Amino acid sequence: MTQKTPTIHPSLSVADKVILLTGAYGLIGLTLAQAFLQQGALVVLADRDERKQAGIRAELATEYSDNQFLLRNLDITQEESCEEAIRSTVQKFGRLDVLINSAAIDAKFDKSHAAEINPSRFEHYPAELLRQSVDVNLTGTVLMTQAACRQMLTQGGGNIINVASTYSLVAPNQGLYDFGDGVKQFKPVDYIASKSFIPNFTRYVATFYARDGIRCNAIVPHGVLNDHDPDFLENFAKLSPLGRMCDREELIGPFTFLASNASSYMTGSVLTVDGGWTAW
DSSP, X not given: OOOOOOOOOXXXXXXXXXXXXXXXXXXXXXXXXXXXXXXXXXXXXXXXXXXXXXXXXXHHHTTSOGGGXXXXXXXXXXXXXXXXXXXXXHHHHSOOOEEEEOOOOOOOOSTTTGGGOOOXXXXXXXXXXXXXXXXXXXXXXXHHHHHHHHHHHHHTOEEEEEEOOGGGTSOOOGGGGOOSSSOOOOOOHHHHHHHTTHXXXXXXXXXXXXXXXXXEEEEEEOOBOSSOOHHHXXXXXXXXXXXXXXXXXXXXXXXXXXXXXXXXXXXXXXXXXXXXXXXX
């Protein structure tokens, strides 16, 4: 018997799918954008950090032709900016197959962001920072999804992937941020408050548009490794069933699955990719 050559099932392909990522210049967004391009997708990288745009465009241009990707300035808190991102996507590629809502404000504890964290306890946390996070993580996600849904309704369907957080499922273990040096640090309430709506918002959109051919699911990542201090890594390992943080490359498979037709019978689902963090 002649052995067949192993092949990847065609339902897992994202080739020629038009995928728009918000927050595309961030750690997760850029990793996904590059992975989708490698798999033959047509990718729109949308972000408000204009400082990074020229460098990213130059980097992508060394491997991909101009007709494979588009970089757009995007402020998801502004309705017109969301509409313009959709318009430019359709103008270049003719449609929008997948929207990935990755843009968010998040207090990160890697070395490059540690100085930006507000150290206030909950009872003293500034209301203005809470409002900023709600404006981006909650209202901005709604505005961008509305703009995408209007386009997807006109073309007869589409696929939305929201990026949630373990802190939309469970409370932070504040011991993760205690390094025994007498300096108190906390995961702030603004992220928890603004991200906690994502799972139920995902279910809302999924059921609202189920008969219109628009699917909506969410992914729950947690703890993506990015030059963290040894003390943080040690604390994380103790609290994680897998005993380590996530490598950014480990998110490519789950996002590819949800972006592909392999997940065609999934909508309203929350896919947890957290190394078991929420399992105990």
